[in-house]
Amino acid sequence: DSGVTQTPKHLITATGQRVTLRCSPRSGDLSVYWYQQSLDQGLQFLIQYYNGEERAKGNILERFSAQQFPDLHSELNLSSLELGDSALYFCASSVEQGAANEQFFGPGTRLTVL
Amino acid sequence: GQSLEQPSEVTAVEGAIVQINCTYQTSGFYGLSWYQQHDGGAPTFLSYNGLDGLEETGRFSSFLSRSDSYGYLLLQELQMKDSASYFCAVTDYGQNFVFGPGTRLSVLP
Numbered sequence: 001d002s003g004v005t006q007t008p009k010h011l012i013t014a015t016g017q018r019v020t021l022r023c024s025p026r027s028g029d030l031s032v033y034w035y036q037q038s039l040d041q042g043l044q045f046l047i048q049y050y051n052g053e054e055r056a057k058g059n060i061l062e063r064f065s066a067q068q069f070p071d072l073h074s075e076l077n078l079s080s081l082e083l084g085d086s087a088l089y090f091c092a093s094s095v096e097q098g099a100a101n102e103q104f105f106g107p108g109t110r111l112t113v114l
Numbered sequence: 115g116q117s118l119e120q121p122s123e124v125t126a127v128e129g130a131i132v133q134i135n136c137t138y139q140t141s142g143f144y145g146l147s148w149y150q151q152h153d154g155g156a157p158t159f160l161s162y163n164g165l166d167g168l169e170e171t172g173r174f175s176s177f178l179s180r181s182d183s184y185g186y187l188l189l190q191e192l193q194m195k196d197s198a199s200y201f202c203a204v205t206d207y208g209q210n211f212v213f214g215p216g217t218r219l220s221v222l223p
Contacts, residue, residue: 002156033211035157043157043201045211056209090156099145099205100164105156 003027004106006091012112018079021109025072025093031055032074033094033103034066038087049074050097078111086113116140118202118214125220126192134187134217136202146178146185147203151216157201160187189219197221 003026013019025032034046036059045058049068060066063081068074078085088108094101118138126132136146145164149157161169163178163185175188189196202214 042215043203043213045203045213048209056211058210058212092157097209099147099209099211100162102159102162105158107156 002104002106004091004093004104006089006106006109008109009107010110010112012114013081014114015081015083017081017113018077019081019111021076021078021089021091021111023074023076023091023093023106025074025091026104029093029095029104030072031094031097031101031103032068032072033092034060034074034076035090035092035105036087037090037108038084041087046076048097055097081113083113086111116204116206116212118204118212120200120202120214120217122215123218123220125222127222128192128194130192131188131190132192132219134189134200134202134219136185136187136214138183138185138202138204138214140183140204140206140212142206142208143180143183144205144207144209146176147205147211148174148176148187149201149203149213150198151201152198160200192221194221194223 005024030051046060048056092103092105148160151157161176178185199216
């Protein structure tokens with residue numbers, strides 16, 4: 001158990017819908033990262049927050065948005081869902097920002113878009 | 115853009131040593147990380163190299179050569195539990211992460 005929690009574990013929805021994925025980082029961690037993992041695209045970095053502020057942006061679609069709240073939990077919002085958005089979405093956290101800091105991954109949310 | 119190459123599969127026997135290579139093309143290279151992922155599990159951070167040379171953590175070591183745009187993960191005294199996928203990831207100065215396609219390691223008894 002990494003100490004990072006993600007809800008829900010599984011999510012099944014239809015194309016065109018909007019969903020929100022939630023992540024609670026390890027106690028004391030200020031940085032949160034979001035990743036998408038699918039069979040055809042592999043593991044992709046989406047976005048990083050540090051202490052409530054966006055710090056890095058990867059291959060995140062405009063239909064996707066995220067935020068980190070004052071209590072440091074984070075949410076990833078996916079809208080106008082398409083079949084290709086079906087994937088595992090991981091959240092990770094680290095004490096500080098920067099690649100040298102060990103990231104601890106949550107168990108992931110499996111999103112299925114029908 | 116950025117691209118990384120890793121072997122798709124590697125097989126070795128218990129107790130052996132295996133090296134997983136990673137070559138990358140990137141602008142604004144900052145560092146190279148390695149992650150392990152067991153089937154059905156989440157990635158686990160293994161190591162980070164920001165400077166050239168070898169970093170050792172127990173049975174695992176990671177090496178970086180910035181001039182060759184190359185790194186490797188070395189796993190010693192292989193155990194069955196090391197069977198997993200291993201990903202290298204490049205970080206740029208914007209703290210953007212780009213992952214390689216992953217190497218599936220199978221450890222045989």
